[in-house]
Amino acid sequence: MKVHAERDRCIGAGLCTLHAPSVFDQEDDGMVVVLNDSPTGADADDARKVAEHLCPGKAVLITGG
Amino acid sequence: MTDAETKMAKCPVAPHGWPNPLLPEYDQLPEGRPLTQVTMPSGSKAWLVAQHDHIQRLLADNRFSVEPHPTFPIRFPAPQELLDMIARDAKNLLVTMDPPRHTRVRQMALPDFTIKAAEKLRPRMQDLIDYYLDKMEAEGAPADLVQALALPFPAQVICELAGIPENDREIFTRNAAIMVGTRHSYTMEQKLAANEELMKYFAALVTEKQSNPTDDMLGNFIARAGKTDEFDHHGLTLMTKMLLLAGYEFIVNRIALGIQALVENPEQLAALRADLPGLMPKTVDEVLRYYSLVDEIIARVALEDVEIDGVTIKAGEGILVLKGLGDRDPSKYPNPDVFDIHRDSRDHLAFGYGVHQCLGQHVARLMLEMCLTSLVERFPGLHLVEGDEPIELIDGLPPVHKLTIGW
Numbered sequence A: 001m002k003v004h005a006e007r008d009r010c011i012g013a014g015l016c017t018l019h020a021p022s023v024f025d026q027e028d029d030g031m032v033v034v035l036n037d038s039p040t041g042a043d044a045d046d047a048r049k050v051a052e053h054l055c056p057g058k059a060v061l062i063t064g065g
Numbered sequence B: 001m002t003d004a005e006t007k008m009a010k011c012p013v014a015p016h017g018w019p020n021p022l023l024p025e026y027d028q029l030p031e032g033r034p035l036t037q038v039t040m041p042s043g044s045k046a047w048l049v050a051q052h053d054h055i056q057r058l059l060a061d062n063r064f065s066v067e068p069h070p071t072f073p074i075r076f077p078a079p080q081e082l083l084d085m086i087a088r089d090a091k092n093l094l095v096t097m098d099p100p101r102h103t104r105v106r107q108m109a110l111p112d113f114t115i116k117a118a119e120k121l122r123p124r125m126q127d128l129i130d131y132y133l134d135k136m137e138a139e140g141a142p143a144d145l146v147q148a149l150a151l152p153f154p155a156q157v158i159c160e161l162a163g164i165p166e167n168d169r170e171i172f173t174r175n176a177a178i179m180v181g182t183r184h185s186y187t188m189e190q191k192l193a194a195n196e197e198l199m200k201y202f203a204a205l206v207t208e209k210q211s212n213p214t215d216d217m218l219g220n221f222i223a224r225a226g227k228t229d230e231f232d233h234h235g236l237t238l239m240t241k242m243l244l245l246a247g248y249e250f251i252v253n254r255i256a257l258g259i260q261a262l263v264e265n266p267e268q269l270a271a272l273r274a275d276l277p278g279l280m281p282k283t284v285d286e287v288l289r290y291y292s293l294v295d296e297i298i299a300r301v302a303l304e305d306v307e308i309d310g311v312t313i314k315a316g317e318g319i320l321v322l323k324g325l326g327d328r329d330p331s332k333y334p335n336p337d338v339f340d341i342h343r344d345s346r347d348h349l350a351f352g353y354g355v356h357q358c359l360g361q362h363v364a365r366l367m368l369e370m371c372l373t374s375l376v377e378r379f380p381g382l383h384l385v386e387g388d389e390p391i392e393l394i395d396g397l398p399p400v401h402k403l404t405i406g407w
């Protein structure tokens, strides 16, 4: 699984960092940065939840299983 | 049209008469809550959106606008004069701007609303909570939690975050309490006068912070705005006032309602008390989900035809997003009317969705989490005192006015 975040779409809501803190971080300007682009286990589940249901900017993309 | 749709057609006409689970009209929504068309007081068409999935899809869709538009769904019969005023002010308010301007202005405020920025407030928030709870305890039970904590605490936090000088906070707290107060307590004249005093105050504050920049939320916002031509002085005054007032009523309500929900569910309160750090984040989300319905609805207007689930929302038609019902959607949350701190409510809609999702959500979460934690830790015998109706429904709008507790 690969996690990618599009800064252009990010609105800085920080939900990614709140719910998957080992995968994402929110920089000082509010925008997302990916900390771990190949999470596994529970981190992978959290990242998928962020991408599918939580990120209000639809800025998180996940490829691969 | 089915019977249900015919009935719904009248629903949003009354000033605040939208369907709300606290009200009988809730039952009038058609089975399965499909998109339902209604006619607004102005005669324009709008759609009620009550499914969780529809709400997320439509609020994340940039073919919908929040800017004034001749057919924007307004729930009350508004005189042209009022509409003109709303349209004038809307140009300067983040909540009523579309991208790309919305993106530019939101980014000017964002650095002071990140998770890290909110976390910096934690020690100071604890001091404030301890101060208010010491005072409440010293005065003895029973106490009104709204007056003792839920109203004054967020006001102090928001003022400190924003950089309102200590001596001026009384101007904000006094007028903000009137503006979010119930219509039982204050007349429309009092509310207008409060708004006028706040406008005067913020106009002076903008001038002051323009000439003497400060490192706080408003100081930073005004400095960043000063490097652009997004706002004139009046625009900055409106925008700064909005940044302070936007979530005030919402957070006051959540602190009181959160405690109410926990006290009414003693086994959950006991479970929470046994594992505060483990269960508090879920509890916060569940309080937000469960009481999502106490806020105003969210409205948008379609700029193009939008197809969704076989329905075409035509360009110029509005949507009325019933986020409180989305947060009680049984296809998303089984037994939605049950308060359950063990469920996964992380994708609740209390803060909205899409580019306008609440800017203050991390500050709000932290305030709620810390208030609930302190009350639960400190008062093992916390209970509601009989005889109060904590949610006062006025025209369907339920601000919490009083919550009497003992301990």
Ligand code: HEM
Pocket (backbone or CB within 6 Å): B094, B095, B096, B106, B158, B242, B243, B244, B246, B247, B248, B250, B251, B254, B295, B298, B299, B349, B350, B351, B352, B353, B355, B356, B357, B358, B359, B360, B361, B363, B364, B365
């Ligand atoms: C539990 C408390 C709160 C709730 C439930 C809440 C809810 C919301 C909702 C639903 C929206 C979206 C409105 C829309 O899409 O039209 C919103 C936007 C906003 N909220 Fe909150 N809010 C809360 C607390 C706060 C606080 C404490 C602040 C500020 C200190 C705040 C500042 C804002 C701002 C500035 C916006 C506009 C964002 C934009 O348009 O980009 N909110 N809030």
Ligand code: SF4
Pocket (backbone or CB within 6 Å): A005, A009, A010, A011, A012, A013, A014, A015, A016, A017, A026, A030, A031, A032, A054, A055, A056, A057, A058, A059, A060
């Ligand atoms: S949740 Fe989405 S929009 Fe919010 S900060 Fe993360 S990537 Fe950006």
